[in-house]
Amino acid sequence: MPGVESGKLYPPEVLRSFAAAVFEKVGVSQEDAALVADSLIEANLRGVDTHGVTRMLCVYVKRVQAGLIRAKTMIMVTSDRPSVALLDGHNSLGQVVSKRAMTMAIEKAARTGCAVAGVTNSNHFGASAYYSMMALAHDQIGIAMTNSPAFVPPWGGRQPMFGTNPLSIAFPGDKEGSVVLDMATTTVARGRIVLYDKQNIPLDPGWAFDAAGRPTTDPHEAMKGLLQPLGGYKGYGLALAVDLLTGILTGGDYSFHMGGALADDFSRPTGVGSFFGAIAVDAFMDPAEFKRRVDRVIREIHESPKAEGVSRIYIPGEIEAESTARRLKEGIPLPAVVVKEFVELGDELGVPFPA
Amino acid sequence: MPGVESGKLYPPEVLRSFAAAVFEKVGVSQEDAALVADSLIEANLRGVDTHGVTRMLCVYVKRVQAGLIRAKTMIMVTSDRPSVALLDGHNSLGQVVSKRAMTMAIEKAARTGCAVAGVTNSNHFGASAYYSMMALAHDQIGIAMTNSPAFVPPWGGRQPMFGTNPLSIAFPGDKEGSVVLDMATTTVARGRIVLYDKQNIPLDPGWAFDAAGRPTTDPHEAMKGLLQPLGGYKGYGLALAVDLLTGILTGGDYSFHMGGALADDFSRPTGVGSFFGAIAVDAFMDPAEFKRRVDRVIREIHESPKAEGVSRIYIPGEIEAESTARRLKEGIPLPAVVVKEFVELGDELGVPFPA
Numbered sequence: 001m002p003g004v005e006s007g008k009l010y011p012p013e014v015l016r017s018f019a020a021a022v023f024e025k026v027g028v029s030q031e032d033a034a035l036v037a038d039s040l041i042e043a044n045l046r047g048v049d050t051h052g053v054t055r056m057l058c059v060y061v062k063r064v065q066a067g068l069i070r071a072k073t074m075i076m077v078t079s080d081r082p083s084v085a086l087l088d089g090h091n092s093l094g095q096v097v098s099k100r101a102m103t104m105a106i107e108k109a110a111r112t113g114c115a116v117a118g119v120t121n122s123n124h125f126g127a128s129a130y131y132s133m134m135a136l137a138h139d140q141i142g143i144a145m146t147n148s149p150a151f152v153p154p155w156g157g158r159q160p161m162f163g164t165n166p167l168s169i170a171f172p173g174d175k176e177g178s179v180v181l182d183m184a185t186t187t188v189a190r191g192r193i194v195l196y197d198k199q200n201i202p203l204d205p206g207w208a209f210d211a212a213g214r215p216t217t218d219p220h221e222a223m224k225g226l227l228q229p230l231g232g233y234k235g236y237g238l239a240l241a242v243d244l245l246t247g248i249l250t251g252g253d254y255s256f257h258m259g260g261a262l263a264d265d266f267s268r269p270t271g272v273g274s275f276f277g278a279i280a281v282d283a284f285m286d287p288a289e290f291k292r293r294v295d296r297v298i299r300e301i302h303e304s305p306k307a308e309g310v311s312r313i314y315i316p317g318e319i320e321a322e323s324t325a326r327r328l329k330e331g332i333p334l335p336a337v338v339v340k341e342f343v344e345l346g347d348e349l350g351v352p353f354p355a
Numbered sequence: 356m357p358g359v360e361s362g363k364l365y366p367p368e369v370l371r372s373f374a375a376a377v378f379e380k381v382g383v384s385q386e387d388a389a390l391v392a393d394s395l396i397e398a399n400l401r402g403v404d405t406h407g408v409t410r411m412l413c414v415y416v417k418r419v420q421a422g423l424i425r426a427k428t429m430i431m432v433t434s435d436r437p438s439v440a441l442l443d444g445h446n447s448l449g450q451v452v453s454k455r456a457m458t459m460a461i462e463k464a465a466r467t468g469c470a471v472a473g474v475t476n477s478n479h480f481g482a483s484a485y486y487s488m489m490a491l492a493h494d495q496i497g498i499a500m501t502n503s504p505a506f507v508p509p510w511g512g513r514q515p516m517f518g519t520n521p522l523s524i525a526f527p528g529d530k531e532g533s534v535v536l537d538m539a540t541t542t543v544a545r546g547r548i549v550l551y552d553k554q555n556i557p558l559d560p561g562w563a564f565d566a567a568g569r570p571t572t573d574p575h576e577a578m579k580g581l582l583q584p585l586g587g588y589k590g591y592g593l594a595l596a597v598d599l600l601t602g603i604l605t606g607g608d609y610s611f612h613m614g615g616a617l618a619d620d621f622s623r624p625t626g627v628g629s630f631f632g633a634i635a636v637d638a639f640m641d642p643a644e645f646k647r648r649v650d651r652v653i654r655e656i657h658e659s660p661k662a663e664g665v666s667r668i669y670i671p672g673e674i675e676a677e678s679t680a681r682r683l684k685e686g687i688p689l690p691a692v693v694v695k696e697f698v699e700l701g702d703e704l705g706v707p708f709p710a
Contacts, residue, residue, distance in 0.1 A: 083438040084468030084638035113439030114471045116634060141604070154656045156665040161656060169596050179599065181592040205560045206586065213662025231561065231586030237536040237671040240652075241524050244534065248648045249496070249639050256655060279471060283439035284604050293603045297595075300611060301509045301516060307568025310511040316592040 004049050008339060009331030016041045018342065018353055019053050025349040026064045027071030032096045036060070039095045039126040044332045047323030048182075050191060051127040054334060058341050059263045060093070060124070068269050069093055069123050075100055078251075083108050085117040086250060091269045094125035098144075098274055102131040105278040106138050113283035116143075118250035122272045124148075124262055128168035129182035129317070135170060135278050136178055139287035142170045143277035147246040149262070149270070150255040152186055153226050154240070155233035158213025160226055163255035164189065165242035170317070172281065174291035176298040180317025185239040186227040197223050206232070246273040359404050363694060364686030371396045373697065373708055374408050380704040381419045382426030387451045391415070394450045394481040399687045402678030403537075405546060406482040409689060413696050414618045415448075415479070423624050424448055424478050430455055433606075438463050440472040441605060446624045449480035453499075453629055457486040460633040461493050468638035471498075473605035477627045479503075479617050483523035484537035484672070490525060490633050491533055494642035497525045498632035502601040504617070504625070505610040507541055508581050509595070510588035513568025515581055518610035519544065520597035525672070527636065529646035531653040535672025540594040541582040552578050561586070601628040 016037050023033035037053075044052030063069045070091045079086035085104040089097035101117035108115030125131070128144040135142025148163030164184035171179040188207050196203055197219040208222035209215060216222050229235030243254035252273035259265040281287045298315050306313060334342070339355050346353035371392050378388035392408075399407030418424040425446045434441035440459040444452035456472040463470035480486070483499040490497025503518030519539035526534040543562050551558055552574040563577035564570060571577050584590030598609035607628035614620040636642045653670050661668060689697070694710050701708035 079638055081468035081635075081638045082466070083464075083470065084635070086639055109438075111437070112467050112470075113436035114469060114632075115438065115467075116469045118639060141600075153662070154659060154668050156662055156668040157656070157659045158662045159659045161659060171596075171599050179595065181596055183589045183592060187586050187589075209662070213660075213665070230589055231542050234538045234542075234585055237538060240534065240656075240671065241526075241536055244526050244649065244652070245496075248652060249634075249636070249645065251640055254652060277469075279604075280436075280439070281604070283434055283436045284441055284473060285606055290604065294599065297599070297603060297609060301512070301595075304509060304512045304514045304516060305568075307508070307511055307513045307564070310568070313509050313511040316595065 004054065004333055004335055007333035007335040009333050011331050012041050012045060012328060014354060015044070015053055015332055018346070018351065019057055021351045022057065022061055022345060022349055023064075025351055026061055028064070028093065029073065032073055032093060035099060036093055036095045039130050041332070042130055043127040045324040045327045046127070046129070046320035047327070048127050048320065050189070052332070054338050056124070056126065058345055061345065063123075063262070063266070066266055068266060083112045083115040085115070087117065087119045089119050089122035091121050091123065094123035094272055094274070097122040098125040098131055098276070099134070101274070102134050102142070102144065102276045102278070105276045106135055106140060109140055109278035109280045110138065114277070114279045116275065116277045118246070119274045120250040120252035122274055123270055124272060125274055127182060128166045129170065129180050129320070131276055132168040132170035132182070133178070133180060136172045139172055139281050141172070141279040141281065144168045144274070145242045145246055146272060146274040147243050147255050147258065148272070149258050149260050149265070151190060151227050152229050152236070152239055153209065153213060155229065155236040156213075158209065158211070158226070161256040162229070162236070162239035162243055163258070164227065165239045165246070165255065167238075167242055171294055172287070172291055173294040173298060176295040177315070177321055178317060179294060179298070179315055180320065182317070185230050185235050185242060187230050187235070188227070190227060193219060193222050193227070245275040250275065359409065359688055359690055362688035362690040364688050366686050367396050367400060367683060369709060370399070370408055370687055373701070373706065374412055376706045377412065377416055377700060377704055380706055381416055383419070383448065384428065387428055387448060390454060391448055391450045394485050396687070397485055398482040400679040400682045401482070401484070401675035402682070403482050403675065405544070407687070409693050411479070411481065413700055416700065418478070418617070418621070421621055423621060438467045438470040440470070442472065442474045444474050444477035446476050446478065449478035449627055449629070452477040453480040453486055453631070454489070456629070457489050457497070457499065457631045457633070460631045461490055461495060464495055464633035464635045465493065469632070469634045471630065471632045473601070474629045475605040475607035477629055478625055479627060480629055482537060483521045484525065484535050484675070486631055487523040487525035487537070488533070488535060491527045494527055494636050496527070496634040496636065499523045499629070500597045500601055501627060501629040502598050502610045502613065503627070504613050504615050504620070506545060506582050507584050507591070507594055508564065508568060510584065510591040511568075513564065513566070513581070516611040517584070517591070517594035517598055518613070519582065520594045520601075520610065522593075522597055526649055527642070527646055528649040528653060531650040532670070532676055533672060534649060534653070534670055535675065537672070540585050540590050540597060542585050542590070543582070545582060548574060548577050548582070600630040605630065
């Protein structure tokens, strides 16, 4: 489950300042620290706590401290064409490398109409939507995807070879908001299996495999097994496509060759590869007209007849936009265990956390 | 089910010549007739008979005869940027408009590194892989997608608003072949539901909704209902993204506003929109090196441990490549009912079908 709804509420600015200060203390520049903090807080605001400070702050800091992420950014542009950029992140922070790449894609798309940018030797970049949404203010359609440690077998296999390999695409709308798809290419996240396992609740079909690679709805068997790709063999194809674009095309490698989970495997850098794209709407039509057209689609979907028992139909990104509005006012909830971690981290680094 | 395996076998060249002659007889130019025939035969060879002459030849011809598809191609390039093209197909044959668009994307990508091309006022273009695979010979990664008549509700809805909206992406490999993903954004095709309904077999969970928009495994209820998007709400997001790129961005409209099924609704042109992309591998690395890297991924997947009861793991596009090799030798099977249709069509147009 991406969001936590219980816990003490903190003003976003307090968490943002704390996160930025923490990153500066471990050697990250002020500008980069502010960026990484912004990416994490933005995920928290959108309700995606798995990619917010809640789960990522201590992990990132620990990896920087262990020398597994380079604190001082070093990025080399290794290929530069009118509509393509390729960046070597030299193991810098994923957010810093990724924002640089997406910025280049946007600038190039403004000139040529469309561009892509790949990054290699990068790290976990937070939530994909952070980058796809960067395109919106430029009246562009934004695309972002990344590889990640392997938890998914090929269809018919039982060895993890692909990551949850999320992809995001964002379309600018007008009064009705934007359409922001941000999805892993698995049916559910691993965290969902953990939750059901703890509560002894059977899984839905299509979520997981057991250790022998057979589909299972038993949460305990699933814990020993793997995640199912989205909708079966098609999700396997999508995950593979993401791996080929983010890892193989960028000169890095694919999920099978990456380290284990971010928070568990401290034996080596993650070697993340990511891939970004931007399409300038004005190469197709007046952006104002496009945004009106997107608004109409959103209204038609909202007003369409609902399935039995359903009171509301959501647009991709709508729940996250409403979470942002709410949490900007009410604050970001932190579970007690996370507050305790932040207090300890703050004590260690001399940045007191206002518990 | 995309392929039929029973029926009399015909040499591909016989069917290709027949299809091309038929199109010429209804007013299509020799060049365009050859192209449409090639696209259909290619789908048959790949085992995708739903997009081959088997299902499409008579439907296309009937639409041309009814004036619902323009026989004489008229295409206008309405936007032309270094990395973007937009084409108005003026209701010409989908294959002709789409090949023109994909060709422009490939030519532009060769210059800038990456390009996209949208088409509007087009028609059914056959199988998406026909266009994505055009990129392979140019050492490019090819992308193709299209909208189609609405059979899928938004998640939580019960009104069809999105098409099966297929998307394809093709990556060039070397000795091990290419990776060619070509998938509808629904869990299964409508044809699968029809088949199970006829045989009274329960559906798998995740395939269909009943008329009230509730998930169902009853094939009879599903026949009155709708297709489920791939893997649930994520597939809804993918289908919407395809509709926004192919219909809304190109100046056309999305599936909800299109006519009904190609073979059933003869009240108006389909108004198909499609979207193509090409990425030049040499903007990232030496294409020979990329293809070796893809080969390695394919080998590692093939050699990975299999799930219980599985004897072989396939790469996306591998089954289709094997079908092509087999059918080139053995021929393309046509069910008796289709042979009868072809004989009648041939008689009508003065192009005898060699039954």
